[in-house]
């Protein structure tokens with residue numbers, strides 16, 4: 001962005017950090033379509049500009065297929081459920097609860113559970129199939145507006161914060177439904193994870209924010225939280241196989257991803273209507289053959305991954321998940 005400084009000459013105005021409001025470092029560090037990635041030198045957050053979150057229908061389209069079945073628990077869920085510093089009981093609200101996999105596990109662990117999910121199909125599945133009556137098909141803002149007096153002992157939001165356009169406002173809404181001394185638990189993709197190529201899901205408008213331990217610690221401390229536990233997942237065998245697969249991009253897969261009109265990263269750039277059409281289109285025979293060969297190639301990477309794994313562990317390469325547990329002290 002360009003602007004005039006006090007002497008009338010043209011100066012570059014870097015955007016304000018959405019977490020700490022300070023000006024970002026001047027130059028964008030990455031470009032993608034019309035988006036630019038900046039880094040805040042003060043709080044260490046990386047954020048894309050511009051940030052306009054898509055509507056609920058867009059997420060329903062992008063994550064369709066995940067909304068009518070019970071997904072396995074993610075590492076972030078498991079870190080929380082075995083975290084000795086977590087309260088272990090009380091009223092829990094899970095934001096972005098999907099089809100309710102974590103809520104079922106948290107209920108079994110002794111929590112009284114509620115959830116919000118903006119994908120209405122997923123919310124319906126949780127309610128009807130998993131006997132979770134307190135799952136509401138609402139955004140966080142709608143929930144806070146509709147139930148202003150409702151308070152919880154713990155609010156969880158796994159893989160949610162990276163999607164936010166305005167993280168401070170999001171955390172303020174979380175705080176508004178926490179009892180005093182209440183807990184939060186969350187996970188985000190760790191931007192320091194081991195990558196050998198671009199992670200197609202980690203781009204706007206799907207993700208707007210890239211977190212690491214220090215950026216998350218800075219945001220939560222500034223918002224009045226005491227950090228109780230931090231876990232950075234280490235790269236596992238499947239992650240190692242995936243990274244070897246990514247590093248060994250063959251001519252075939254490069255050509256296929258270049259050709260395929262409906263590759264995920266492209267579809268995420270579409271509006272919800274256009275995306276629906278693209279996602280519902282039957283893959284061509286050629287696309288199907290390429291997908292099959294791609295899967296074979298990934299499987300073939302496992303023996304290589306087994307050989308490489310001791311080195312990966314020795315070097316301490318990080319996996320995808322970054323988990324935090326914190327408690328409100330103000």
Ligand SMILES: [Zn+2]
Nearest residue numbers: 017020040043
């Ligand atoms: Zn900042």
